[in-house]
Amino acid sequence: MRRSVEEKSSLEQRNVIVCRCEDVTLEEVRRAIAQGATTLDEIKRLLRAGMGPCQGRTCRELLARELAAHLGKPVGEIMPPTFRPPAKPVKLGLVSRMVEDVSSGDGDSSPEGGESR
Amino acid sequence: MRSRADAVIIGGGVIGSSIAYHLAKEGVKNVVLLERHSFCTGSTGRCGAGVREQWGSERNCRLAQASINAFERLTEELGYEGDIEFKQKGYLILAHTEKEWEQFKKNVALQNSLGIPSKLLTPREAKEIVPILNTDGMLGATYNRRDGHCNPFHTTWAYAQAARRLGVELQYFTEATGIRMEGGKVVAVDTTRGTISTPVVINAAGPWAKPVARMVGVDLPVYTQRHQILATEPTGPIINPMVMSFSIGIYCQQTPHGSIIMGIGDTREPKGYDIGSSWEFLREMSRIILRLLPVLESLRVVRQWSGLYTVTPDAHPILGGVPGIDGYYQAVGFSGHGFMLAPSVGRIISELVVGKTPFIDITGLDLGRFERGELQVEPSVV
Numbered sequence: 484m485r486r487s488v489e490e491k492s493s494l495e496q497r498n499v500i501v502c503r504c505e506d507v508t509l510e511e512v513r514r515a516i517a518q519g520a521t522t523l524d525e526i527k528r529l530l531r532a533g534m535g536p537c538q539g540r541t542c543r544e545l546l547a548r549e550l551a552a553h554l555g556k557p558v559g560e561i562m563p564p565t566f567r568p569p570a571k572p573v574k575l576g577l578v579s580r581m582v583e584d585v586s587s588g589d590g591d592s593s594p595e596g597g598e599s600r
Numbered sequence: 601m602r603s604r605a606d607a608v609i610i611g612g613g614v615i616g617s618s619i620a621y622h623l624a625k626e627g628v629k630n631v632v633l634l635e636r637h638s639f640c641t642g643s644t645g646r647c648g649a650g651v652r653e654q655w656g657s658e659r660n661c662r663l664a665q666a667s668i669n670a671f672e673r674l675t676e677e678l679g680y681e682g683d684i685e686f687k688q689k690g691y692l693i694l695a696h697t698e699k700e701w702e703q704f705k706k707n708v709a710l711q712n713s714l715g716i717p718s719k720l721l722t723p724r725e726a727k728e729i730v731p732i733l734n735t736d737g738m739l740g741a742t743y744n745r746r747d748g749h750c751n752p753f754h755t756t757w758a759y760a761q762a763a764r765r766l767g768v769e770l771q772y773f774t775e776a777t778g779i780r781m782e783g784g785k786v787v788a789v790d791t792t793r794g795t796i797s798t799p800v801v802i803n804a805a806g807p808w809a810k811p812v813a814r815m816v817g818v819d820l821p822v823y824t825q826r827h828q829i830l831a832t833e834p835t836g837p838i839i840n841p842m843v844m845s846f847s848i849g850i851y852c853q854q855t856p857h858g859s860i861i862m863g864i865g866d867t868r869e870p871k872g873y874d875i876g877s878s879w880e881f882l883r884e885m886s887r888i889i890l891r892l893l894p895v896l897e898s899l900r901v902v903r904q905w906s907g908l909y910t911v912t913p914d915a916h917p918i919l920g921g922v923p924g925i926d927g928y929y930q931a932v933g934f935s936g937h938g939f940m941l942a943p944s945v946g947r948i949i950s951e952l953v954v955g956k957t958p959f960i961d962i963t964g965l966d967l968g969r970f971e972r973g974e975l976q977v978e979p980s981v982v
Contacts, residue, residue, distance in 0.1 A: 518761070519770075525638050528645060528753040529682075531857070536833055536902055567903045568877050572833060576897035579886035581879065 502542040504535020512546060516553050523547060523564035533564060536572050602769055604797045606630040607953060608789045610776045610812050611804035613644035614756040614939050615931050618946025619802055620763035626950045629767030632796055636775035639760055642806040644752045644939055646907025648829060648851055648863050650842045651940040652691045652747035653716045656707045656980040659916060661714050662960050663944045668746055670943030680758035684751055685856050690841035691747035692729055694738055697847045701739045703979055708742055718744035730839055732895045747842065749853055752939050779815040786927030800953055802929045807908040809932035816925050820918065821970050822910050822933045823871040827863060828881040830904040834858025843892065844982060850888050851982050860899065862889055865982035877904045909936040915978035919945065919965045920952055929953060936981060
């Protein structure tokens with residue numbers, strides 16, 4: 484079956500995943516931009532792109548390139564998104580065992596202890 | 601940008617966006633909404649995304665009840681092509697002290713008298729709703745099936761886009777720098793992109809409401825305070841309602857996306873504009889939540905952030921005009937629950953602007969109450 488160029492490009496956009504953590508497609512990104520999104524944070528707020536476990540390490544540059552192309556600006560002029568800790572996903576159980584003071588080495592390491600209220 | 605408008609709204613969060621939509625719906629379409637960053641950059645996009653009508657004051661109950669009624673049909677009303685992700689799986693509010701249990705009995709009686717179907721539960725009944733809940737030391741809980749979750753980004757965007765279609769101009773990345781007055785009347789708003797002549801200005805600036813109010817000489821009795829929050833990786837459905845405790849000062853809810861959002865209301869937090877994140881929060885949050893919901897231990901924290909509460913002395917918002925300042929309105933001081941009240945508040949403020957009687961009585965929510973000393977403090981806040 485032969486498809487028109489337009490059909491083909493829209494199919495391609497639907498199939499291109501830009502944010503792998505949150506399954507966001509190129510088509511969705513372009514629609515958000517068409518609706519008025521001009522920054523990476525706006526795309527993130529509307530589509531969750533960059534909110535998954537990798538926190539945008541893969542999609543950030545792809546999204547910046549899309550925005551730059553649409554706005555006719557260099558990629559360097561696209562406002563950087565907000566970066567949030569932790570740098571890597573970390574289990575709740577593990578953070579609950581963080582010691583009071585790393586330097587003293589004798590802090591509270593009990594998962595049950597330390598609630599301060 | 602328009603140089604003349606019938607109304608200018610300062611603030612592009614959910615409150616300003618809801619006001620913009622309701623004003624346009626009332627027929628006031630030549631409106632400019634000013635936002636110095638983009639939508640949801642202040643408190644809205646940082647909130648816990650919970651929506652409840654289980655409040656301890658009649659005013660908060662009524663504002664929240666009407667808002668939940670609106671949330672139920674908001675996607676359709678606003679013609680939104682996305683999804684505001686409203687889900688009603690309830691709020692389960694835990695009682696660990698005699699004092700809060702006594703307060704909850706009063707709250708539920710009040711809520712029931714207003715038609716809110718909340719109820720008192722035994723720890724065993726609470727565990728039926730959240731089987732993974734550790735009920736040790738719990739005296740009971742309250743539950744309301746109409747409470748739940750809604751996505752703040754989509755809700756705000758839906759309001760803003762609906763407003764824009766009705767004729768409102770959304771001016772993102774534009775900051776209000778001054779409000780001009782002549783003979784006690786608002787006449788214009790100065791912005792980083794020029795001046796807009798307008799007889800009406802609405803302060804919906806969230807944490808920046810105080811500096812905006814100062815532009816018309818109003819001193820708001822509010823302060824801002826950081827509240828920290830985190831989100832986990834998504835997991836299968838394990839917690840239906842929001843689980844909340846006022847005495848422990850926490851809330852925790854699984855979103856439709858599968859991630860679990862949880863936060864602490866730390867009263868020791870200094871006042872100010874700090875919106876950084878701390879590892880101390882991660883540790884304290886994890887310790888508290890693992891005591892209540894131990895199976896979350898193996899779930900990973902993906903992201904932590906913080907936002908500002910704008911707190912009033914009685915934990916109720918300040919709504920409406922100010923005597924002697926013609927054309928100035930405010931919807932400020934939401935004390936951590938602005939998102940869930942936005943549908944009601946947007947409608948009320950727009951009704952005031954066009955000279956109608958608000959659909960909910962807001963007597964006692966004006967700025968003057970602080971001078972008159974007529975404060976009824978909301979007891980049910982995190």
